[in-house]
Amino acid sequence: MNQKTRIKFVLACCISVLFITCNQQSKTEEQAKTGTASMPVYDAAMDPVKVEAPFLTLHKDTLGIKLYEVTLKPGDSVGLHTHPDNVLFVAQGGTIKIYPKEGEPQTAELPTGAAMISPAQTHSGINTGTTTVKLVVADIYRPRS
Numbered sequence: 001m002n003q004k005t006r007i008k009f010v011l012a013c014c015i016s017v018l019f020i021t022c023n024q025q026s027k028t029e030e031q032a033k034t035g036t037a038s039m040p041v042y043d044a045a046m047d048p049v050k051v052e053a054p055f056l057t058l059h060k061d062t063l064g065i066k067l068y069e070v071t072l073k074p075g076d077s078v079g080l081h082t083h084p085d086n087v088l089f090v091a092q093g094g095t096i097k098i099y100p101k102e103g104e105p106q107t108a109e110l111p112t113g114a115a116m117i118s119p120a121q122t123h124s125g126i127n128t129g130t131t132t133v134k135l136v137v138a139d140i141y142r143p144r145s
Contacts, residue, residue: 006113007091007136043082046122048139051081064141072096072133077126083118089136090114095129110135 044050049058052070055078060067069091072078080101093112099105101122110133127133 003091007089042084042141046080046082048078048081048083048137052078066137066139066141068137068139070133070135070137072125072127072135074127074130074132078124080122080124082120082122083137083139084120084142085140086118087138087140088116088118090133091136092132092134094127094131094133096133097126097128099124099126 048070049056049061049066049068055072055076056068056070058066058068070078072094074094080099090110090112093110093114095107095109097105097107107128
């Protein structure tokens with residue numbers, strides 16, 4: 001299976017899992033009904049597509065999902081930005097350091113082929129390794145009132 005096909009397959013699986021999870025009754029839905037959901041308020045100035053623009057290729061923005069690729073060469077850094085719930089696939093691995101808005105910075109070794117689902121978060125980051133890192137990200141924007 002070639003790399004493009006593998007990327008599409010992993011993303012399709014991750015997005016499917018995320019949609020299935022979103023459709024189930026959960027505590028989060030109850031929090032949303034009562035106004036106590038933990039999803040951050042959408043701020044267009046903090047959108048990754050705008051903040052990471054020099055490193056980002058937008059592939060699709062439809063049905064509340066933004067699918068894009070981020071390419072960070074060694075030393076490249078991105079400013080503070082906010083993701084909604086998202087799916088991430090590591091197309092080309094390396095070492096990055098993430099600086100959350102709140103909390104301690106964390107260094108992450110991202111192996112090629114890894115995938116993860118992450119909750120909404122605000123952070124900045126830098127490629128601290130010696131290789132170019134390529135990430136395919138699907139941000140899931142839920143309806144906002």
